[in-house]
Structures are given as structure tokens and as C-alpha cells.
Amino acid sequence: xxxxxxxTGGTIVDGSGRPGFVGDxxxxxxxxxxxxxxxxxxxxxxxxxxxxxxxxxxDVHTHYDAQILWDRMLTISPWHGVTTTVIGNCGFGVAPxxxxxxxxxxxxxxxxxxxxxxxxxxGLGIDWPFETFPQYLDALEKxxxxxxxxxxxxxxxxxxxxxxxxxxxxxxxxDEIAAMKKLVREAMDAGAIGFGTSVAVSHNxxxxxxxxxxxxxxxxxxxxASVMGELKRGLMQVTIGRDFSTRHMAEVSRKYGxxxxxxxxxxxxxxxxxxxxxxALADEQRKSGALVIPQVSCRPLNFEFTFGxxxxxxxxxxxxxxxxxxxxxxxxxxxxYADPAWREKLRSxxxxxxxxxxDRVVIAWAPxxxxxxxxxxxxxxxKLGKDPVDLALDLALANDLQARFRMAxxxxxxQEVAELITDPHTIIALSDAGAHASQxxxxxxxxxxxxxxVRERKTFTIEQAVHNLTQRPAExxxxxxxxxxTEGRPADVVVFDPLTVGPGPLKRVYDLPAGADRLVSExxxxxxxxxxxxxxxxxxxxxxxGTDPLPGRLLRHGRAA
Numbered sequence: 001x002x003x004x005x006x007x008t009g010g011t012i013v014d015g016s017g018r019p020g021f022v023g024d025x026x027x028x029x030x031x032x033x034x035x036x037x038x039x040x041x042x043x044x045x046x047x048x049x050x051x052x053x054x055x056x057x058x059d060v061h062t063h064y065d066a067q068i069l070w071d072r073m074l075t076i077s078p079w080h081g082v083t084t085t086v087i088g089n090c091g092f093g094v095a096p097x098x099x100x101x102x103x104x105x106x107x108x109x110x111x112x113x114x115x116x117x118x119x120x121x122x123g124l125g126i127d128w129p130f131e132t133f134p135q136y137l138d139a140l141e142k143x144x145x146x147x148x149x150x151x152x153x154x155x156x157x158x159x160x161x162x163x164x165x166x167x168x169x170x171x172x173x174x175d176e177i178a179a180m181k182k183l184v185r186e187a188m189d190a191g192a193i194g195f196g197t198s199v200a201v202s203h204n205x206x207x208x209x210x211x212x213x214x215x216x217x218x219x220x221x222x223x224x225a226s227v228m229g230e231l232k233r234g235l236m237q238v239t240i241g242r243d244f245s246t247r248h249m250a251e252v253s254r255k256y257g258x259x260x261x262x263x264x265x266x267x268x269x270x271x272x273x274x275x276x277x278x279x280a281l282a283d284e285q286r287k288s289g290a291l292v293i294p295q296v297s298c299r300p301l302n303f304e305f306t307f308g309x310x311x312x313x314x315x316x317x318x319x320x321x322x323x324x325x326x327x328x329x330x331x332x333x334x335x336x337y338a339d340p341a342w343r344e345k346l347r348s349x350x351x352x353x354x355x356x357x358x359d360r361v362v363i364a365w366a367p368x369x370x371x372x373x374x375x376x377x378x379x380x381x382x383k384l385g386k387d388p389v390d391l392a393l394d395l396a397l398a399n400d401l402q403a404r405f406r407m408a409x410x411x412x413x414x415q416e417v418a419e420l421i422t423d424p425h426t427i428i429a430l431s432d433a434g435a436h437a438s439q440x441x442x443x444x445x446x447x448x449x450x451x452x453x454v455r456e457r458k459t460f461t462i463e464q465a466v467h468n469l470t471q472r473p474a475e476x477x478x479x480x481x482x483x484x485x486t487e488g489r490p491a492d493v494v495v496f497d498p499l500t501v502g503p504g505p506l507k508r509v510y511d512l513p514a515g516a517d518r519l520v521s522e523x524x525x526x527x528x529x530x531x532x533x534x535x536x537x538x539x540x541x542x543x544x545x546g547t548d549p550l551p552g553r554l555l556r557h558g559r560a561a
């Protein structure tokens with residue numbers, strides 16, 4: 001037999017968790033057709049001696065819903081070996097959206113997902129090629145993408161579509177819930193793999209208002225989840241909050257026989273050691289017949305923020321109130337930041353999570369004081385004989401509220417993170433790729449896992465890590481034709497060097513529409529990325545262009561048509 005691509009002499013780690021073995025891989029017609037000893041010529045041969053050959057990585061928590069409409073390459077995920085991505089997380093998305101609500105949806109994404117409004121307006125344009133969710137999926141399929149895409153149906157655009165602007169203000173009527181149920185079924189029939197929502201107190205949209213999903217009652221959540229119970233497929237993804245707890249998730253899971261996965265269980269989220277109670281609860285829920293899956297991250301949750309848009313602080317009431325007042329009267333923030341009494345609030349009235357927050361902050365960018373950049377805030381303050389909160393706000397005011405600060409918000413205790421990522425009831429996710437682009441870059445989580453937690457910490461074997469990046473997330477999210485290297489499966493393949501794989505340093509680029517900025521990380525040690533039998537990356541460079549026919553497939557119902 002002749003092959004389109006032959007990968008020779010690598011250690012094949014097939015995604016199942018079984019021990020790897022040295023062998024070849026033969027690819028033809030977009031599928032894996034031979035594993036082991038592969039004889040015969042090939043159009044392209046990749047020498048993988050000393051390298052790992054694995055399935056492409058499956059990233060189940062991204063926010064590429066808008067970006068995919070102007071960036072068919074879905075950068076930067078393929079750089080780090082991701083060949084399948086799930087969009088629509090946290091209940092956010094761009095469909096269904098009526099023309100009169102497009103600006104509101106973009107303003108919501110700007111506030112809650114840290115996306116540039118100018119980039120969204122320039123990238124999405126005036127005339128969107130869809131209104132309903134089925135039309136959105138059709139548009140994605142027609143446009144194509146470099147990697148595979150599966151979609152959750154988002155609660156926030158759904159609620160806005162049915163209820164209008166009142167969706168941010170009140171509970172839904174019985175008729176409105178019935179209308180939403182009908183649209184959930186329509187989305188599932190069109191190919192959604194599940195339903196995403198959020199009740200997180202930090203999720204505030206335009207004008208500081210709660211995102212629409214936060215106004216949903218438990219009864220509304222139950223009614224919308226019931227559609228998947230009736231269809232006997234799909235999962236529910238929840239960004240957690242007080243109003244829809246893991247207890248409610250377990251009830252929904254048992255009642256309708258569906259998995260419920262929640263975002264996110266992080267170190268220090270419930271105080272030191274507080275994650276252990278949640279892990280024990282997940283174990284109890286599993287034994288009770290409920291499949292409730294906490295999503296965890298393998299990286300410190302570092303955010304870059306400005307005091308012009310201090311997203312990470314908005315979970316605190318006094319900061320959220322300030323955001324609401326700023327929307328009504330621009331300049332309110334500046335006056336507050338200059339007020340010694342208000343500064344004292346930021347020192348002493350913070351929640352436990354933000355206690356001594358200044359000790360975890362680095363000054364990332366401050367044109368008025370370039371000599372302080374990349375210095376820890378507390379250290380810089382000591383050198384200057386200032387209070388760190390005063391220094392941060394002085395720098396903010398001196399730089400038009402655009403000075404940037406980077407803070408490890410959670411997940412900075414490595415022992416606790418190790419417990420989270422190795423627990424049998426969690427799933428490693430939370431890349432947030434496509435969101436918070438100017439604030440963080442966790443789209444490189446897969447190469448970080450392989451470099452830090454496999455090679456450096458030896459917390460996982462290579463087989464365990466690959467399983468957690470491939471088969472495990474695919475199966476949990478009902479993606480049935482990805483995540484394993486086996487004959488007859490689509491050929492999504494990554495070739496990487498276990499001795500060098502990892503993410504490069506963060507750098508700021510200005511390549512979004514309207515020249516908006518984002519943080520990116522180049523990958524190290526990723527030799528080749530293959531999607532549906534087509535080579536899209538080789539030695540750190542794209543082998544296809546965004547204007548080419550691209551091999552990624554829309555995974556309706558969790559698989560390619």
C-alpha cells in the first residue's frame with residue numbers, strides 16, 4: 001500500500017493509557033490505516049525516532065465562538081498540539097442572536113471574557129451570516145477550520161434571544177422557558193454536544209449587569225437540561241455559583257442520566273486545602289449515581305489586568321458597584337482610585353481569596369515607570385518606601401488606567417494542584433483559549449502538562465498525561481471519533497519530543513482585528529500536527545494558510561459527518 005503520510009520509528013502512545021511501543025503509523029484518505037510495521041511508499045514521511053506519536057489533543061474548554069469567524073486557524077491552539085476544541089463554554093457564544101442584540105452580545109463578551117470590543121466589531125462585521133444556532137453551525141461548517149470543532153449551546157445568547165434585554169433583570173416566565181426548551185432541542189438536533197451555562201458571581205456583562213444566565217432559576221436550569229434527558233445524549237457544562245451548586249448538578253445528572261461538568265475547581269478557591277472537600281464530594285456523588293465532573297487546571301491561574309477593567313476583582317461587591325457607577329458616570333473609577341478611604345477598602349475589605357493580593361502581583365507594563373516592569377509589586381513598593389496598594393493605583397492613574405499587572409489568582413500551590421490533576425474524578429481543562437486574550441494565555445496547557453508535570457515533576461507518566469489530553473476528555477464530552485490512535489479512526493496526530501516539549505515565554509502581539517493585542521506562547525518540541533490526515537504544522541511552522549481549504553471538521557453530535 002502507498003500512504004499519504006507515514007510516521008516512522010516513534011514511540012506510539014495511543015491515548016488509551018496503555019504502555020507506548022516503538023512503531024510506524026500509516027495514514028491514507030484522512031484515516032489511520034496501519035499501526036506497527038508500515039511498509040510501502042508515502043507522499044510525506046516523518047521520521048519520529050526518539051519522539052512520541054500520540055492522538056491530537058482534545059481541549060474541551062475554549063471560547064473561540066467569535067474568533068473562529070475571522071481566524072479559521074484557531075491560533076494558538078494547534079501550535080500546542082490541539083486538534084479538537086469545544087466552544088460555547090460558560091454559556092457564552094454568538095448564537096442565537098437577533099440583529100438588534102449583536103452589540104449587546106459583543107459588549108457581554110468584552111466584559112465577561114475580556115475580549116476587545118473593537119476586535120469583535122472589526123472581526124465579526126456588521127452582517128453576521130447567521131441568526132439561529134443551526135445557522136451558526138452551518139456557517140462554521142461552510143467556512144471550515146484548521147482543527148475540529150464541537151459546540152455547546154450557550155445559555156446567555158439563548159436567554160437574550162427569547163427575553164430581550166430583560167434577560168439580565170428577571171426570571172423567565174413559563175412560556176419563555178418553553179420557548180427556550182424548544183431552541184435547546186433545535187440546537188441539539190443541529191449537532192450541539194450539550195448545553196453551557198454560568199451562575200458565577202464574577203460573570204457580569206455590559207453596564208456591570210449580571211449575564212442573562214445568572215438570572216435563571218433552578219427550575220429553568222432543570223427544564224433546559226431535561227431536553228438532553230429526553231434525547232438521551234449530551235452533557236451540561238456549568239460555571240459554578242451559589243445559585244446552582246454541585247448538589248443541584250448531582251440532582252440533574254441523576255434525574256436525566258447526563259454528565260454535568262463544572263468550572264472550575266482550583267487550588268485556594270475554597271481556601272488552603274479547601275479543594276479536598278470538593279474532591280470527596282465528587283467521589284460521593286459518583287457513588288450515588290451522579291456523574292459530576294470538576295474541571296481543573298494544570299497551570300497557575302495568572303491574569304493580566306488593568307485598573308481600567310479589573311476583571312479579576314469584580315467578584316467583590318465594592319468593585320462590582322464601582323463598575324456599575326463607572327458605566328453611568330465615566331471617571332468614577334479615577335476618583336475612587338485617588339481616594340485614600342477607597343484605597344483602604346482594597347487593602348482591608350477584600351474577600352479571603354484576595355487577602356494580601358499584592359504579594360502575588362507583578363508589574364507587567366507601566367510606561368511611566370519602565371524600570372519597574374516585571375518586578376514584583378511588593379518588592380518594588382519596598383524599594384520605593386511605599387505601600388503596594390498605593391503604588392499599584394498610583395501607576396494606574398499615571399498611565400490612564402492602562403498599566404498592566406499580572407497576578408496569580410489561584411492554583412499557585414503546586415502540591416494542591418498535583419492533587420487536583422491526579423484525582424480520578426476531575427478532568428484537566430480550562431484553557432479558556434479565545435477569551436481573556438490580553439490578560440492570560442493558557443491555550444498552552446497541553447505542552448505545559450507534558451513539560452512540567454511529566455518531564456520535570458514526574459507526576460504523570462507520558463501515557464497517563466496523553467490519556468488525560470485525548471481519550472479521557474473526548475469520552476467525557478461525548479466526542480466519539482477522536483482521542484485514540486487506532487486503525488479506521490480519523491488521523492488526528494501529534495508528534496512531539498518528550499525531552500523539550502513545553503510552552504515558550506508569553507509575549508504580547510497585536511494581530512487581532514483592529515490591531516487589538518493578545519498574549520501568546522510559542523510551543524517547544526512539537527514536531528508535527530496532523531488533522532484528519534493533513535499536515536497543518538511542522539517544526540513550529542504552519543504548513544497551511546488560513547486562506548487554504550482546511551481539514552478541520554465540525555463535530556455534530558460529537559463526530560464528523
